[in-house]
Amino acid sequence: MALRIGFDLDGVLADMETALVREAEKLFGPGVVRQRGQQAKAGPASMSDLVPEEVSDDSPLRHDLQLTARQRRQLWRHVQAIDRFWESLDEMEPGIVARLEALTTERRWEIIFLTRRPATAGPPAQLQSQRWLEARGFRLPSVYVVTSSRGLIASALTLDLVVDDTPENCVDVAADSKARTIAIFRHPELPPPPSLQTMGIHLVKSTGECLDLLLDIDASLQQQPGAVERLMRNLGLKQSANA
Ligand SMILES: [Mg+2]
Known part of the structure; x- marks a missing residue:
């Protein structure tokens, strides 16, 4: 059987954070954002420190900052006015989209990209995202x-696996679907959020590591049906709720 995998975009494949930080520095000056230091603090800033409530989530940031509510609204209004903002982002890891494409073709995976991106100036967020991936x-x-x-959605689409960097999305998928959840948590210096250490969610440090894991799962699946269940159990991945 072909694996059916849901991939989040921002924070997994696309680097929205760096683009937002760049725009925040244009608006408020370079002092507003620092690259995170080595010393572990209580925890990283999250997307909710960078954009307004209606578009934010609890995904941890790699930059240290805390904008005021007023600055967050101002930044978001500014970003929404940028033509084709979603097409302008860099990859999280150079070449990661091409590697995913190569593996998808070789292993015959079925991929759907899932995103909560709001509209910005230019084409709809869906089309901007498709163009970004194709490019x-x-x-x-x-x-x-x-x-x-x-x-x-993971349940309705009968996805086997979902890859995401937002803890609340990962918990959502683990709770409401039979899909296994792979959470990308890029902060080796920090303990992962407690919510990610429950429900059989599997943590990786990068999207590259996630692709390696998907290859392992796929290889086991090809060798012997049933092996994948064992492998996922060994990896601490969630078992099907009704299995
Ligand atoms: Mg994300």
């Missing part, structure tokens, strides 16, 4: 702009 080497990408629970 980096993923042909004919299926992109779904999520407006409700990711868990319900």
